[in-house]
Each structure stands twice: as C-alpha cells, then as structure tokens.
Amino acid sequence: xxxxxxxxxxxxxxxxxxxxxxxxxxxxxxxxxxxxxxxxxxxxxxxxxxxxxxxxxxxxxxxxxxxxxxxxxxxxxxxxxxxxxxxxxxxxxxxxxxxxxxxxxxxxxxxxxxxxxxxxxxxxxxxxxxxxxxxxxxxxxxxxxxxxxxxxxxxxxxxxxxxxxxxxxxxxxxxxxxxxxxxxxxxxxxxxxxxxxxxxxxxxxxxxxxxxxxxxxxxxxxxxxxxxxxxxxxxxxxxxxxxxxxxxxxxxxxxxx
Amino acid sequence: xxxxxxxxxxxxxxxxxxxxxxxxxxxxxxxxxxxxxxxxxxxxxxxxxxxxxxxxxxxxxxxxxxxxxxxxxxxxxxxxxxxxxxxxxxxxxxxxxxxxxxxxxxxxxxxxxxxxxxxxxxxxxxxxxxxxxxxxxxxxxxxxxxxxxxxxxxxxxxxxxxxxxxxxxxxxxxxxxxxxxxxxxxxxxxxxxxxxxxxxxxxxxxxxxxxxxxxxxxxxxxxxxxxxxxxxxxxxxxxxxxxxxxxxxxxxxxxxxxxxxxxxxxxxxxxxxxxxxxxxxxxxxxxxxxxxxxxxxxxxxxxxxxx
Numbered sequence: 238x239x240x241x242x243x244x245x246x247x248x249x250x251x252x253x254x255x256x257x258x259x260x261x262x263x264x265x266x267x268x269x270x271x272x273x274x275x276x277x278x279x280x281x282x283x284x285x286x287x288x289x290x291x292x293x294x295x296x297x298x299x300x301x302x303x304x305x306x307x308x309x310x311x312x313x314x315x316x317x318x319x320x321x322x323x324x325x326x327x328x329x330x331x332x333x334x335x336x337x338x339x340x341x342x343x344x345x346x347x348x349x350x351x352x353x354x355x356x357x358x359x360x361x362x363x364x365x366x367x368x369x370x371x372x373x374x375x376x377x378x379x380x381x382x383x384x385x386x387x388x389x390x391x392x393x394x395x396x397x398x399x400x401x402x403x404x405x406x407x408x409x410x411x412x413x414x415x416x417x418x419x420x421x422x423x424x425x426x427x428x429x430x431x432x433x434x435x436x437x438x439x440x441x442x443x444x445x446x447x448x449x450x451x452x453x454x455x456x457x458x459x460x461x462x463x464x465x466x467x468x469x470x471x472x473x474x475x476x477x478x479x480x481x482x483x484x485x486x487x488x489x490x491x492x493x494x
Numbered sequence: 495x496x497x498x499x500x501x502x503x504x505x506x507x508x509x510x511x512x513x514x515x516x517x518x519x520x521x522x523x524x525x526x527x528x529x530x531x532x533x534x535x536x537x538x539x540x541x542x543x544x545x546x547x548x549x550x551x552x553x554x555x556x557x558x559x560x561x562x563x564x565x566x567x568x569x570x571x572x573x574x575x576x577x578x579x580x581x582x583x584x585x586x587x588x589x590x591x592x593x594x595x596x597x598x599x600x601x602x603x604x605x606x607x608x609x610x611x612x613x614x615x616x617x618x619x620x621x622x623x624x625x626x627x628x629x630x631x632x633x634x635x636x637x638x639x640x641x642x643x644x645x646x647x648x649x650x651x652x653x654x655x656x657x658x659x660x661x662x663x664x665x666x667x668x669x670x671x672x673x674x675x676x677x678x679x680x681x682x683x684x685x686x687x688x689x690x691x692x693x694x695x696x697x698x699x700x701x702x703x704x705x706x707x708x709x710x711x712x713x714x715x716x717x718x719x720x721x722x723x724x725x726x727x728x729x730x731x732x733x734x735x736x737x738x739x740x741x742x743x744x745x746x747x748x749x750x751x752x753x754x755x756x757x758x759x760x761x762x763x764x765x766x767x768x769x770x771x772x773x774x775x776x777x778x779x780x781x782x783x784x785x786x787x788x789x790x791x792x793x794x795x796x797x798x799x800x801x
Contacts, residue, residue, distance in 0.1 A: 253799055316600035317798050335511075340598050347595040351526050363518035364599055422598075 241328035242290035243418060243449040244314060249323035251284040251309055251473075283309040284320070285473035293329050293417075296440075296450040298464035298481065300488055306473040307453045308422060314451060315340045315420050330417050339365055339416035341408060350396035354406055357395055361410040375413050382435070383409040405432055412439050419443060421452035437463070457485060505791055509602040519609030524616060535620075542573060542621045546629060561749050563741070566633055567764065570740045571699045571733040573626055577618035578665060578729060579690050585610040585669030586683040589797060590676050596797055603794040604787065607669040615662050630740055637744060650739040650766070656776075657739060661732050664779040667786035674790040677797045696727065702751070702763040703734045710754060728782070731767050731775035738766030 284306045291297050299307040312318040313325050315338060330336035347364055348357045358379055362372040380391065383405045390402065398406075411419075440463055443450060454460050460467060460481060467484035469477040477487040509516075528534035546569055553565035561567065585607040589596065592606055630647065637645035676682040698706075707721045724730045741764060743749065750760040767775075 312597070312798065315598065317597060319795050338600070347599070349522065349526060351529065352522065356522070356525060360518055360522055363515045364595065364601060366512075366515075366601075368514055369518070 243293040243329045244291040245326045246289050247324045249287045249320040253281045255279045282473045294447040296465045298460040298467045299453045301470035305470040337417045339411045339414045340420040341411045354391040365414045379409045379413045418449045516605050520612045523613035542625050570737045573621050574736045581614040581665035582668050586672040586676050589673045607673040611666045611669045648742050660776050660779045663783040667783035670786035670790040674793045677800050697729045697733050704763045708761045725771050728775045728778050734767050
C-alpha cells in the first residue's frame with residue numbers, strides 16, 4: 238500500500254512498576270525507610286515489543302484477557318502514556334504531531350457535577366481540542382444526538398442526571414469532534430437500545446467516511462458487528478492479528494485450552 | 495504532542511497551543527465557584543466582606559494599637575494572604591482530582607494547576623476591586639477631612655501590577671510543584687495545609703516587619719539574622735509591599751509605634767522593604783516558578799502510571 242498508515246506502532250515496550258503491599262504515599266515511603274528495606278516493587282511488562290500498522294478506514298478490535306496490554310496500547314494511542322522504547326506515530330494525519338484523536342471518555346470523566354449539561358458539553362469539547370466557535374456551531378447537532386427526553390435538563394447541573402443521560406451526552410460530544418482516529422474502551426454502545434442503535438449507526442457512518450476506529454472489547458458480538466480486523470494481545474505481545482473470525486477463533490481455542 | 499526530549503521552550507509552545515483550553519478551564523473553575531449566578535458572585539464575596547468588617551472592628555475598637563488605622567494595615571495584607579493560601583491549597587489536588595480525565599485524554603497537564611492559579615487570581619482581583627480598594631477610598635476620604643489636606647495613596651501604588659505578577663509567579667510555581675507531588679504522595683495536600691497555617695504567623699499580617707527588625711526580646715546578636723531570614727521569605731516581602739503600596743503615611747512621615755508597650759521609645763513602621771530586597775524577592779518568585787514548571791514537566795508523563 239502506498240498510503241502511509243493512520244497509526245504506526247514500532248517496537249513498543251512498556252513496563253510498569255507496581256508498588257507492593259503496604260501504605261501508599263509518604264507513610265509508605267517512611268514506613269519502608271524505618272523498616273530498613275526497600276519498598277516492594279513488581280515490574281509488569283504491559284507491552285513487550287509490539288509492532289503494528291493500522292490503516293485509515295480500518296476498524297480494529299483489540300481483544301485479550303485482562304492485563305494483556307490492550308488498555309495500555311489504547312492509552313498510548315491517546316498519548317496519555319509514552320512507550321519506554323519504540324515509537325507511536327500517526328503518519329497519515331493532517332498534522333502528524335497533533336493527530337485529531339477522540340477518546341470516548343469513561344462515564345462522567347471530565348464532567349463536573351455542579352455544572353450544567355451545556356457547560357459540560359463545551360468543556361468536553363475544549364478538552365478534545367475544539368475551539369469555542371466550533372463548539373458553538375456544533376452544539377445543536379450534539380444536543381440533537383444526545384436526544385434528551387426533557388431538553389430542559391441541559392440547563393440543570395449534571396449531578397441531577399441519570400447515568401444514561403451522562404453517557405449519552407459524553408458520547409454525543411466525542412462523536413462530533415471530527416476525529417481522524419476514534420478510541421473506544423469497552424463502551425462501544427451505551428444507553429438504552431434505541432441509543433445503542435444510534436451509536437452503531439454513527440460508527441458505521443465513521444467507517445464510511447474512512448475514519449479509523451480502534452476499540453477494546455470483551456464482547457464478541459460487538460467485535461463481529463463492527464470490526465474489520467482484530468488483534469489479540471497476550472502478555473503484552475501480539476498473539477494474532479488479522480481477520481476477525483480467525484483471531485477470535487485463535488483467542489478462544491487458547492483461552493479454553 | 496511534544497516529543498520525549500522536548501525542551502523548555504517546546505513545552506511552553508505546546509501549552510500555548512492549548513490556550514483556549516486554559517481559558518475554558520479557568521472559566522469552569524469560576525463557574526463552579528460562583529455557581530453560575532449573580533448571587534453566586536455575591537456569596538463568594540460575602541466571606542471577604544464579612545472578614546474585612548470584622549477585622550476592622552476588632553483592630554479599631556477591641557484591640558487598641560497605637561497606629562492610625564491599624565485595621566486597614568491588617569486588611570491590606572489579609573486578602574493577598576488569602577490569595578496565597580487558597581491559590582496554593584486549591585492547586586495542590588488540581589491534577590489528582592482530574593485523574594479520570596488525565597488517564598483518557600491528552601492535553602498539557604500543567605494547564606490544570608495553572609488554570610486553578612489564574613482562577614484564584616481573577617477572584618483576588620475581584621476582591622481587591624470590590625472590597626479593598628473601596629475601603630481604602632473611604633479611608634483616604636476620611637483622612638482628608640480629618641487632616642484638612644488631601645490624603646492620597648502613595649505613588650508606589652502604580653507598582654501594584656508588578657507585585658501581583660510576582661505573587662502569581664510564586665503561587666503558580668508552588669501550585670505546579672505541589673500538584674505534581676500530590677499525584678504520587680496524597681499526603682502532600684494535608685502537609686501543605688498544615689505548613690501554610692503555621693506560615694501565617696511568620697509573615698507580617700498582624701504585626702509589622704519593622705517589629706521583627708527591632709525585636710527587643712531577641713538577643714541583639716541574632717536579631718539581624720532573624721530579620722534577614724524573614725526577608726528571604728518572598729511572602730514577607732510581598733505582604734510588606736502590599737501594605738506599603740496601598741496605605742499612605744498619614745502626614746508624610748511613617749507612622750510610629752512604641753517599641754515596647756508603655757515605653758516612650760518608638761519605631762517607624764510601614765516602611766516597606768528596600769528595593770534590593772524587593773528585586774531579590776522578584777527573582778526568587780521567578781526562580782520558584784521555573785523550578786515548579788520543570789519539576790512538574792519532568793514528572794507529568796508518569797502521572798497516569800502513579801495511580
């Protein structure tokens with residue numbers, strides 16, 4: 238293929254040091270000092286020499302057991318974690334140093350309970366890199382997508398919201414940021430069944446528009462439904478990478494063996 | 495996204511790219527504080543107004559100190575002190591409490607403590623404009639009538655912006671330092687609160703810095719050292735300067751207080767600090783800011799891993 242990949246992961250390694258038992262913080266450090274021993278530390282290889290290319294327009298599912306490195310890889314693509322060794326680049330992005338990436342936020346992350354829905358929408362937009370002017374022009378679409386039964390709730394503090402309303406609004410903002418790459422951790426479709434269908438429709442639209450989607454999922458049906466490719470991570474290494482059914486089959490045969 | 499080996503100037507450029515987010519963060523802090531309403535703004539000012547009234551009453555009528563307008567002298571340093579205290583303590587957990595966001599989305603993390611600092615600065619300027627300056631106006635008008643001559647603020651008042659910038663650099667530097675440390679050691683915030691509370695007595699709010707210089711209860715040999723140690727604390731210089739910049743000497747000479755109560759010997763107060771000390775303090779505040787910024791940036795990529 239002559240076009241550069243949307244995401245290029247080259248020889249990426251990442252270790253985490255996990256503090257052992259005992260108190261965290263200063264108390265732990267002092268306690269360990271007084272006891273005259275170094276604090277127990279465990280090194281975890283979250284990613285171990287991972288190399289892969291993801292092309293624009295692909296929808297890639299990352300599968301694997303808990304602790305296999307899926308979320309670490311996703312965090313690295315979101316640029317919240319940096320590799321110890323190796324490189325993550327976005328060669329196909331308009332500005333490769335600042336790719337437009339939209340991570341779908343966890344329920345409530347970035348929402349301030351005392352602020353209104355509208356204020357939180359603007360804040361979420363800003364944190365995802367949108368200017369206020371852009372947000373103002375997209376606001377009607379976002380609200381229409383969230384589709385609240387009682388629109389007056391938009392002017393109420395979000396602490397009065399149900400969890401469903403929370404995720405609807407968060408999802409609505411994220412999908413309206415015109416992202417080049419969309420990162421989804423578990424929450425592929427949220428809310429009631431009607432809203433879930435809307436989420437899937439939006440994901441299909443993204444696929445048709447040639448955007449890149451990377452998601453982590455434990456839900457085989459969701460993987461089969463949207464992914465065009467699946468990557469199985471095991472102990473921080475790529476164990477299988479290819480067509481969805483084949484990767485799922487490889488994963489499950491190993492899993493149950 | 496900044497590359498691993500990014501330089502100081504590259505970090506600044508990257509933060510500048512996100513200036514609109516910074517504006518939004520500041521706005522959000524203020525929205526939360528003022529609860530989105532005119533009444534919210536009023537409530538947030540009710541506290542400083544009440545404090546100002548109580549301070550004035552107590553030091554004017556309950557504790558008689560032989561300085562004209564002693565309460566105003568306390569007041570002139572009290573709000574800058576509150577700015578320092580809340581600025582540092584609010585910022586200490588500015589990153590920790592945003593960890594759900596920090597874990598998911600990239601943005602220059604230093605914007606969080608800086609936004610908290612700027613929001614507190616905005617609030618301080620509001621307090622200054624709504625409480626301190628009007629009170630001083632009332633005072634100057636009253637003094638003009640009493641002394642039958644126009645009482646004007648000292649010319650140094652023009653340097654107030656410099657003083658505010660200097661204090662903000664100090665607060666931002668400490669905010670960056672503490673907020674980064676608090677991600678790894680959650681006790682930081684509590685420890686900072688305890689230290690800040692003690693610091694209240696080590697800065698000239700309820701006393702004058704000149705009283706330290708002439709502290710007769712201290713042996714003469716260490717008096718100079720103690721005074722120098724005081725002046726090495728930027729907050730001492732800042733507060734003494736607020737006092738000097740805002741409050742005029744009533745009749746052109748500095749007010750005098752008894753060296754020891756009941757004795758005839760007096761010392762001049764509200765002299766401010768000398769310009770070399772002022773400049774040194776400004777340099778220290780700038781250095782603390784740069785240190786805080788560097789400390790923060792050297793650790794910001796490990797925040798996500800700390801939890």
